[in-house]
Amino acid sequence: MAVDRLLPSSEAADLLDLTRAIADKELAPRVDAHEKAETYPEGLFDMLGAAGLLGLPYPEEFGGGGQPYEVYLQVLEELAARWAAVAVATSVHGLSCYPVAMFGTRAQQERWLPDMLAGELIGGYSLSEPQAGSDAAALTCRADRDGDGYRITGTKAWITHGGKASYYALFVRAAGGISCFLAPGSVDGLTFGPPEQKMGLNAVPTTAAYWDGAFLDGDRLIGREGQGLQIAFSALDSGRLGIAACATGLAQAALDAAVGYANERTAFGRKIVDHQGLGFLLADMAAAVDSARATYVDAARRRDAGRPYSRQASVAKLIATDAAMKVTTDAVQVLGGYGYTRDFPVERYMREAKIMQIFEGTNQIQRLVISRTFATTPA
Incomplete structure (x- = not known):
């Protein structure tokens, strides 16, 4: 549609x-x-x-x-x-x-x-670690000074396009604090783990990366030493909007599949879309998709206007990904037994929706970000 x-x-x-x-x-x-x-x-x-x-x-x-x-x-x-x-x-x-x-x-x-x-270089984003997901300040992968450059040592995790990307926006701990580097995708001392065995999104690998003293030239430091968390958190507001948009597209696909099936399938002498119980379910799904789209568009317009949008980005990510989980689950319900099979795409949509509630900050983290905006500043 x-x-x-x-x-x-x-x-x-x-x-x-x-x-x-x-x-x-x-x-x-x-x-x-x-x-x-x-x-x-x-x-x-x-x-x-x-x-x-x-x-x-x-x-x-x-x-x-x-x-x-x-x-x-x-x-x-x-x-x-x-x-x-x-x-x-x-x-x-x-x-x-x-x-x-x-x-x-x-x-x-x-x-x-x-x-x-131009896409001549395809990038990955390397922030998370095995013990530092939502808590980015707890990173232990480190950059040690070596002449005019740095030696990178440690393990990174959950890297989309891991092992395939041409470069990585890499966040590690340096002497001045968390710092950001533009790391090449291939360098001596860098290896990748096997792709994670995921519920969905399986066509693009997600891997760990192992840095064993790999050398990076000093000109690959982005910003100044210790500015990494500022860079990461600033970027994540935009990234959360990207995931909100992806979740909305996934939910729209599930809605379209459910509506198409409901207009073809008959029961008790009528198309099942004409049964009020199912029609109302589809209406709720459509309302959820439209609401998700409205939240991310509102946040994006604030970003485009140069206005603060961090809270709106978290709201959009929360609303859109929760909507995607519900809409894809309901799409499986609309298709009944067929929805549970791999003959139809809605079971894949449901599996793909789950991760969207987790990456770019779990939805619990989004609620934390939103709730902190209610705190008043002491006089």
Whole structure:
């Protein structure tokens, strides 16, 4: 079902039309085979980069699309409605560009951003560790000074595109505190674990990374030593909006599948969509999807206007991912026994929705972020 969107310009409408055409031609026909076989879609991200979809919210000066975040997120939603793993990896790539784009020196931006935004270099985001997920201040992977550079030692975890990415936005502990580096995807002393055996999103690997004294040149430090948490938390507000958009696209796909089935299946002499009990269930699903979209669009418009949006980003991530979990579960219910089989995609949608309540900050963390905005400042 085509979503009736309110877009800020005709250019944005054309971009969404292009995205739908690419997603329908290149993503939808391939998703089932790759997800079932757990195989990586080689060349797909190169194609998305060539189409200009990997650098949309970044400046045209460096090869980006110069698009408002409101538009970029709706592109992610369209991708996710066809292939959630690809949309999530696209969001993570955008997140990995953020440190250089917002905190890098002019020389770093000119050196790396054009290839990053064009998709010539595909990025990963390496913040989490086995014992430091939501508590980013507890990182133990470290960077030790060695001449003009650094030696990286420790273990990172839960890296989307791990072992496949061209570079990683890497957060480690240095002498000045948590620091951010733009680390190459291949360097002596860096190895990756096998892909995690996940419930869903299996076409794009998630791995651990093992740093055994790997050397990074000093010019790969982004910002200053000790600025890493500021960079990471600033980036995560944008990343949470990316996941909210992906979750909304996934929920829309589940709703579309449920509505399509309900208009074909008959029971007691009528299409099941005409039975009030089921019709009301579909109505609740549609309301949840529309509400999710509204929350992330509102937060994105605040971001585009230069207004604070951290609370709204957490609200959007919370609302959209909880909605995706409920809508995908209800879609399985609409299809009944068929929904529980792999002959229909809704069982995959339900499995894919679960992780969205967990990464980019669990939904419990989102509630914590939101609740802290209620605290009054002492006089």
